[in-house]
Each structure stands twice: as C-alpha cells, then as structure tokens.
Amino acid sequence: MKRLTFSTAWLASLTLALTPVLAACSGERPTAPSDKAPAATGASPVRGGRLVYGLSADAAGFNPVTDQFATTSYSMAGTIIETLVGVDADGGWQPVLARSLTPNTNADEWTIKVRPGITFSTGEPLDGRTVKANLDAQKASPLTSTALTPVDSFELIDPMTVKVKLKGPWVAYPYHLATQIGMMVPPSALADPKAASRKPVGTGPFLFKEYTPGSRMVVTRNPGYWRKGLPYLDEVEFRILPDSQTRAQTLEAGGIDAMGTSRDDDITKFGALKDAYTIRRTTGMAVPEYMFMLNTAAPPFDDLRLRRALAYATDRKAVISTLRGGLTEEADGPWSKDSKWYAPGGDYPAYDLAKAKALIREVEAEKGEITFEVITPPDPNTMQGIELAQDMWRKAGVEVRIKQVDQADLVNRAVTGDFQATVWTQFSMPDPDGEYVWMHQNYAMPVGSISLNFSRLKDSRLSQALDSGRSNPQDDIRKDAYATVQQRLRELVPYVFVDHLNTGAVIAKTKVRGVGDYLLPDGEAGVPLTGAPIPSHPFSQIWVGNP
Amino acid sequence: MILLRLVRLLVVLLVVTFLSYVLLNLLPGDPTTQILGLSASEEARAQLRAELSLDQPLTVRYLGWLGGLVTGDLGTSYITSVPVAEALAERLPVTLELLVAAQLIALGLAVPVGVAAARRAGRTLDQVLTTLSFGLLSTPVFVLGVVLILIFAVKLQVLPATGWTPISLDLGWNLTSVLLPAVTLGCGQMAVYARLLRTDLIATLQEDYITLARARGLSPRRILWRHALRPSAISLVTAVGLNLGALIGGTVIIETLFGLPGVGRLIVDSIFSRDYLTVQGGVVLISVGYVLVNFAVDLVYAAVDPRIRHA
Numbered sequence: 001m002k003r004l005t006f007s008t009a010w011l012a013s014l015t016l017a018l019t020p021v022l023a024a025c026s027g028e029r030p031t032a033p034s035d036k037a038p039a040a041t042g043a044s045p046v047r048g049g050r051l052v053y054g055l056s057a058d059a060a061g062f063n064p065v066t067d068q069f070a071t072t073s074y075s076m077a078g079t080i081i082e083t084l085v086g087v088d089a090d091g092g093w094q095p096v097l098a099r100s101l102t103p104n105t106n107a108d109e110w111t112i113k114v115r116p117g118i119t120f121s122t123g124e125p126l127d128g129r130t131v132k133a134n135l136d137a138q139k140a141s142p143l144t145s146t147a148l149t150p151v152d153s154f155e156l157i158d159p160m161t162v163k164v165k166l167k168g169p170w171v172a173y174p175y176h177l178a179t180q181i182g183m184m185v186p187p188s189a190l191a192d193p194k195a196a197s198r199k200p201v202g203t204g205p206f207l208f209k210e211y212t213p214g215s216r217m218v219v220t221r222n223p224g225y226w227r228k229g230l231p232y233l234d235e236v237e238f239r240i241l242p243d244s245q246t247r248a249q250t251l252e253a254g255g256i257d258a259m260g261t262s263r264d265d266d267i268t269k270f271g272a273l274k275d276a277y278t279i280r281r282t283t284g285m286a287v288p289e290y291m292f293m294l295n296t297a298a299p300p301f302d303d304l305r306l307r308r309a310l311a312y313a314t315d316r317k318a319v320i321s322t323l324r325g326g327l328t329e330e331a332d333g334p335w336s337k338d339s340k341w342y343a344p345g346g347d348y349p350a351y352d353l354a355k356a357k358a359l360i361r362e363v364e365a366e367k368g369e370i371t372f373e374v375i376t377p378p379d380p381n382t383m384q385g386i387e388l389a390q391d392m393w394r395k396a397g398v399e400v401r402i403k404q405v406d407q408a409d410l411v412n413r414a415v416t417g418d419f420q421a422t423v424w425t426q427f428s429m430p431d432p433d434g435e436y437v438w439m440h441q442n443y444a445m446p447v448g449s450i451s452l453n454f455s456r457l458k459d460s461r462l463s464q465a466l467d468s469g470r471s472n473p474q475d476d477i478r479k480d481a482y483a484t485v486q487q488r489l490r491e492l493v494p495y496v497f498v499d500h501l502n503t504g505a506v507i508a509k510t511k512v513r514g515v516g517d518y519l520l521p522d523g524e525a526g527v528p529l530t531g532a533p534i535p536s537h538p539f540s541q542i543w544v545g546n547p
Numbered sequence: 548m549i550l551l552r553l554v555r556l557l558v559v560l561l562v563v564t565f566l567s568y569v570l571l572n573l574l575p576g577d578p579t580t581q582i583l584g585l586s587a588s589e590e591a592r593a594q595l596r597a598e599l600s601l602d603q604p605l606t607v608r609y610l611g612w613l614g615g616l617v618t619g620d621l622g623t624s625y626i627t628s629v630p631v632a633e634a635l636a637e638r639l640p641v642t643l644e645l646l647v648a649a650q651l652i653a654l655g656l657a658v659p660v661g662v663a664a665a666r667r668a669g670r671t672l673d674q675v676l677t678t679l680s681f682g683l684l685s686t687p688v689f690v691l692g693v694v695l696i697l698i699f700a701v702k703l704q705v706l707p708a709t710g711w712t713p714i715s716l717d718l719g720w721n722l723t724s725v726l727l728p729a730v731t732l733g734c735g736q737m738a739v740y741a742r743l744l745r746t747d748l749i750a751t752l753q754e755d756y757i758t759l760a761r762a763r764g765l766s767p768r769r770i771l772w773r774h775a776l777r778p779s780a781i782s783l784v785t786a787v788g789l790n791l792g793a794l795i796g797g798t799v800i801i802e803t804l805f806g807l808p809g810v811g812r813l814i815v816d817s818i819f820s821r822d823y824l825t826v827q828g829g830v831v832l833i834s835v836g837y838v839l840v841n842f843a844v845d846l847v848y849a850a851v852d853p854r855i856r857h858a
Contacts, residue, residue: 145591197628214812240808241709246806249696252701255710412576452585
C-alpha cells in the first residue's frame with residue numbers, strides 16, 4: 001500500500017471533492033412547535049438537517065404484505081409506513097394509527113377504532129375500510145397467516161371501526177399490530193404489490209425519495225405528516241454497509257452519522273469516546289438470548305439428564321468475560337432480569353463441572369459413550385463461542401463435533417429437526433406471548449416434519465402456562481403463567497442459556513439527538529430500541545444539533 | 548474462427564450453467580423458508596414450491612430456465628420479485644467499473660515496477676520491489692481493504708470509507724468512491740503482473756537481438772521500452788485475461804467490505820438466501836464475460852507480437 005503515491009495537488013483536489021461528505025449535518029430552528037417534546041434529550045429539538053445512517057443489510061422489499069421484514073426493513077420502511085399500534089417504554093402496547101383498541105370481556109373480540117384525519121401520502125384516506133383491507137391481506141399472506149391463525153375474521157362496523165373476531169381469547173393480539181402485520185398501506189399499494197415493494201407509501205413522517213438496491217435508500221420529510229411539528233429531520237439516507245468493521249470505520253471517518261451494531265468491540269471502542277459518540281443499547285424484553293438449542297426429540301438430548309449435564313458444564317461467566325468483554329449478563333431463561341416478566345425459580349443448572357461429569361457418567365453407563373454434533377454458522381465470532389463451549393463440554397467428558405453450515409442451512413435444519421444442538425439467538429418479542437409458537441407443544445412436530453417449536457419440547461405444564469398467558473387479561477395471572485414457563489424451561493433445559501445479548505446498540509455522533517427517545521401519539525414514551533441482533537427505532541423525533 | 552469460438556462459448560455456457568444449477572440445488576436449505584420466514588405453514592410452503600416450480604424435477608426446471616434464457620428471460624428473483632435481468636443490469640455497472648479500475652491500477656503500477664525491477668535485476672531496487680510484491684501477494688484483500696480505509700478514510704479523511712456514487716450522479720464522487728476498492732482489488736494483481744513482466748523482461752533482455760541493439764549503440768531506455776517490453780508482454784496479457792476470474796472472486800469481498808452494490812455481492816447474498824435464479828443469472832453473466840474477455844485477449848496477442856499473426 002506504500003506503493004500508492006499521490007501528488008499533493010491531487011490529494012488537495014480530492015479533499016475538496018470530498019468536502020460535502022465530511023460536512024456536518026446542518027439544522028435550523030423549527031418554525032412550528034412540536035406537539036410533545038421528547039422527554040429524555042434535555043435540549044430543544046432542532047428542525048432540519050440530514051442524517052446518514054449505516055445499516056447492516058438491505059431489505060428484501062418494503063411491502064409489509066408480501067416481503068419478509070427484518071430489523072433493517074423496519075428501520076427503512078418504518079420511516080414511511082406506520083403501524084396501528086406501538087410499544088411503550090414499559091412494554092405495554094399503545095395505539096398509533098388506531099385511536100383505540102378495545103377487547104370484549106373474554107378478549108376474543110377486539111374493536112379497532114381508526115384515528116381520524118389521517119391520509120396516506122397518495123392522498124387516500126386512512127379509514128376502517130383500508131384497515132380491514134390491510135388486515136385481510138395480511139391474514140391471506142403466506143408470510144403472516146400462521147401468526148394470525150387465532151384470527152377468525154375482520155368486520156367493518158362503521159367507516160372508522162373494524163372488529164376483529166378471534167377463535168379464542170388473545171390478550172396480546174395488539175402486540176402483533178406493532179409489527180409488519182399492523183403496517184398500513186393505501187389501497188393503491190395493496191392493488192399493486194410489486195410497486196409497493198420497491199417504492200413504499202404510507203402515512204409516515206417521511207416520503208420515499210430513492211432506493212438503490214444493496215446501496216442506499218433516501219427518504220425526505222413528509223410535509224403533510226399528521227403529527228404536527230414532526231419529523232425534525234429533512235432527510236434520512238440509509239447506507240447498506242454489511243461489513244461490521246468497515247461500517248464502524250465509516251462512522252469514524254465521518255461517512256455516516258449513526259449506525260446499528262451488535263459487536264461488543266464497537267460498544268467498548270466508541271463507548272470510550274464519550275465526547276464524540278453516544279451509545280444506546282437494547283434493554284428489557286428487546287434483548288435476545290444467546291443459547292445452545294437442543295433437539296429434545298432426538299438422541300442424545302431426548303435424555304433430560306444429558307441436557308442438564310450440558311448446562312452444568314457451561315461456564316456462562318467464562319463466555320461473557322472471554323467473548324463479550326464482560327458487557328452482557330448471564331441468562332437463565334428467555335427474559336432478562338430488567339424485564340417485568342422475569343421470574344426466578346426452577347433450578348436452572350448453574351456451572352458445576354462435578355455434577356456435569358456425574359450425570360454424563362450415569363448416562364454413559366446406560367447408553368455408552370456420548371458424542372454429539374453442534375451446528376453453527378461459519379462466522380468467526382460465533383465460532384469462538386462454539387470452540388469455547390466445546391472445550392467446556394469436553395472437560396465434562398462429552399466429545400463434541402462442530403459442523404459449520406450457512407445460515408439458510410442452519411435454519412432449515414432447525415425447522416426440520418435435523419440437528420442435535422445448535423447455536424441460537426432468540427426471544428426478543430415485547431410480550432412473552434410473542435414466543436408462543438416457538439415453545440408450545442402444539443407446534444412441536446416429529447423430526448423430519450416442519451416444526452415451529454424447534455427444540456420439539458413437549459410439556460403440558462409449559463403449554464398450559466402459555467395458554468393461560470395468552471387468554472388471561474389480568475397482569476398478575478399472566479405473570480404467574482410466564483413464571484411457570486420460565487420454571488419449566490429451567491427444569492427441562494431445551495435451551496442451554498448463555499447470556500442476555502444486550503450488545504445490540506445504536507452508536508451515533510453526539511450531534512445526533514433523540515435516538516430511542518420518542519413519544520407515541522398519545523404522549524407515552526416509546527420503547528427505545530426493538531429487534532435483534534441489531535435493533536431498530538423510529539426516526540421521526542431524531543434531530544441533529546451542535547456536536 | 549469466430550464461429551468456432553462462439554460454438555465454444557455456447558458449450559462452456561451450457562456446461563457451466565448446468566453444473567451451477569445442479570450444485571445450487573444440492574445446497575441444503577429451503578428457499579421457501581428464506582422467502583416466507585420461519586413461521587410459515589407447511590401448506591404455504593407447498594403452495595410456494597408449486598408456484599416457483601420447485602416441486603418439478605431438476606432437469607425439467609433447468610430446461611425451462613434454459614428456454615427462458617434463449618428468449619432473454621432470466622426469470623424473477625424468488626426473494627425480491629424483481630426480474631433477474633433487471634437486478635443484474637442495475638448492479639453490472641458497479642462491478643464493471645470496479646474491475647476496469649482495478650485492472651488499470653494494477654497494470655499502471657505493474658509496468659513501471661516490472662520494468663524497473665528487470666532493469667536492475669538482482670540489485671537493491673529489484674530486491675525491495677520483489678519483497679513488496681510478495682508482501683502484497685500474500686496480503687488478503689479484506690486485510691488490505693481495512694488497512695487502506697484506516698489510513699485514507701479514518702486517519703487522513705481524504706477518501707470515503709465506504710459507499711457508492713453512480714457516474715450518472717457525479718463523476719468526481721464516483722471516482723473517489725471507486726478508488727479505494729479498486730486499489731485494494733488491484734494491488735494483488737499488480738504484484739502478479741509485475742513479477743511476470745520482470746521475469747519475461749529479464750529473459751528478453753538476454754536475447755541476441757537485444758545484444759545487437761546494444762552493439763548498435765541504442766540507449767538502454769530505448770531498448771527496454773521500444774524493443775524488449777512488447778515481446779515480454781505476452782505472459783502479462785494472458786494473465787490479465789485469466790486473472791479476470793480471480794478479480795471477479797475478489798469483487799465479492801470488496802463489494803461487501805466497501806458497501807458497493809455490485810454483481811458479486813448480489814450473487815453472494817442470493818446464494819445465502821437460496822435465490823437460485825439470481826445466482827444462475829449471475830453465473831451466465833460472469834461466464835459470458837470471462838469467455839469474451841479471453842477471446843479479446845487472444846486477439847490482442849497478435850497486436851502485441853506480430854509473429855503470432857504470421858504464424
């Protein structure tokens with residue numbers, strides 16, 4: 001690289017050419033006051049300016065009915081398309097495009113009243129007919145129909161009211177309307193799904209400007225946005241930068257103003273530069289869990305003793321100190337300790353090599369030598385974790401083979417049960433009911449069949465508790481139910497939990513304010529970050545000030 | 548001659564596309580899971596398989612795809628529902644520009660380096676250049692890319708770290724956005740070319756006609772550039788054509804590293820998402836490009852060395 005020689009003049013001209021890239025986002029005072037100022041920023045928002053935001057992946061498309069949404073899709077499309085419901089900072093659901101959602105006594109019917117006075121950027125009004133058309137389309141879509149299995153039908157009650165009839169009680173139904181299932185697009189977009197996939201339209205704070213697949217998407221302020229005074233930014237450019245290291249370097253070089261990450265290296269590095277960068281990390285229910293998922297329907301992990309032995313042999317503290325720089329917390333269940341749903345109990349096997357060895361000896365005395373295969377995607381960070389675990393398990397007396405498979409193959413093996421153990425990251429839904437299909441015995445199919453309960457654990461107590469959490473509106477009953485879920489998971493160990501992976505974060509230059517600080521339409525603070533491994537958040541209340 | 552080459556091109560295309568079709572379909576992983584997500588029902592998956600003809604035998608699907616290819620229809624992406632030809636056309640200019648820029652940088656640096664090393668063969672400059680060449684050859688592009696970004700984008704802040712500006716938007720910005728990726732991609736090739744040229748030049752400089760030229764009193768510079776360089780460039784020209792494959796492989800890494808929306812990244816993303824038709828389209832594009840470039844290289848031989856034309 002030293003071979004590269006640049007003349008001084010050439011370098012100077014290049015620097016001049018690059019000046020616009022390095023120019024700071026400029027802003028001006030707002031001409032109209034916002035309806036509610038964000039609570040946590042501690043300064044008055046400034047209207048104007050441009051934000052360049054680094055994302056880890058492109059979207060498969062922007063049509064919530066036909067395209068599968070990842071967190072990066074929510075970041076991009078969420079600036080344009082809004083949901084009926086949002087999630088507040090306490091983890092409760094709140095209306096957004098809906099004015100209200102009201103269940104009947106049994107929670108097997110929900111009445112959605114549409115917020116009046118909202119139009120799409122196409123000029124089409126948001127009304128009950130459009131909401132029903134969207135919900136019908138979602139129910140018919142192969143992408144989302146399984147999640148909507150408990151829904152029987154949608155009925156237009158009056159021009160601004162839709163009734164949702166369910167097959168049984170479902171108290172957490174509104175949470176699903178905070179995902180792509182609840183995203184509202186105009187009738188013209190429903191009629192032309194291909195166009196909607198490339199050029200999203202909605203009621204949101206920004207309008208689609210341009211999109212280059214694999215490179216960038218640009219959205220501009222929607223002057224007719226129904227929430228007066230918002231958004232603050234004039235324009236947001238999303239840059240698709242799949243390599244995490246160069247994404248971080250681009251932030252350092254000034255090419256982007258903020259980025260999502262899941263690397264503890266970034267949190268440590270940028271965290272040390274407090275004057276230049278701010279870091280917002282995922283908390284509570286938004287934090288996914290890193291674990292080893294075991295196939296309980298196939299040998300050797302159809303034997304509970306061996307599942308417990310593996311958990312006893314796993315030194316979670318060592319993983320956290322070695323691989324996460326001490327940033328994460330040990331996990332003993334699917335929900336982190338700072339979530340209101342966390343409940344202790346259930347005797348999760350804490351690290352105890354002697355107990356692990358004893359259990360393995362006991363099983364080997366009956367069944368012979370125990371060996372198993374663990375599958376993993378081939379990325380270096382995951383491989384480090386697997387090799388560390390392999391070493392721990394070997395010390396307990398189990399021979400472990402590591403098999404690298406790509407992500408698509410790994411997912412396919414999990415779905416069809418063609419695995420013994422696998423690296424896994426899951427459980428970041430805002431409400432525990434969001435994990436229903438992954439844990440309930442009704443969704444556990446035999447090996448070889450497609451099963452949404454990947455571990456294939458069939459436990460009636462756990463499933464009854466999930467049913468109870470789904471059907472009871474009282475918070476205390478639901479908490480008891482999900483305490484049982486956690487207890488059974490700790491006792492039956494379909495997952496060897498390692499840590500709550502709260503390294504999902506957004507890193508921004510200090511001039512970028514309000515990342516994760518926003519108010520929902522009726523004034524409640526919204527949940528700061530959602531999604532895993534790299535989280536997303538709304539952009540309407542982000543603003544740029546002085547560095 | 549040209550007709551024969553076209554026939555060869557067709558045979559290569561048939562073999563390559565059939566093999567890639569078979570290999571892709573042997574990959575474990577179900578495209579319907581990638582398209583519909585984890586929570587899709589078995590019925591929905593089966594319906595989608597039928598819609599995409601994935602329930603048909605492999606040979607039937609291949610022949611159907613081949614029939615489409617003849618009429619210019621490369622199919623539609625499973626994942627994005629965008630026609631494959633359109634997706635490739637969107638990405639091709641980025642990869643082409645990257646490849647051309649990398650080759651120009653590689654050749655532009657390799658020729659003076661190779662000549663200088665040959666001229667002072669065995670002396671200090673030759674040894675320094677040889678060491679540097681081997682250093683570049685043994686440095687993986689992803690390491691070199693990260694180091695170059697660190698120096699020119701993070702420390703000096705004279706070039707963008709990542710991103711892409713199309714020529715149609717702004718030529719200046721386009722050139723700045725392609726420079727670091729092209730240098731990263733071209734450095735390894737430059738080392739190969741410089742080594743080849745040095746070796747051939749040293750051999751040529753020992754030919755009788757060079758001795759004669761020296762005896763006639765021609766200056767060393769004139770001998771080197773006018774009489775020795777051209778006949779020594781045959782291996783170099785061959786390598787430029789053959790290395791296209793290595794360069795295309797390099798673009799996959801470079802495009803991911805620098806966030807460039809090119810064909811290489813499209814193909815890799817499509818492999819991971821089991822988007823078979825997009826991968827097939829990319830394979831066709833690369834195969835045709837590779838064969839055509841090497842066809843052009845054969846034509847260049849004659850221009851470089853008239854003896855080949857007369858042979």
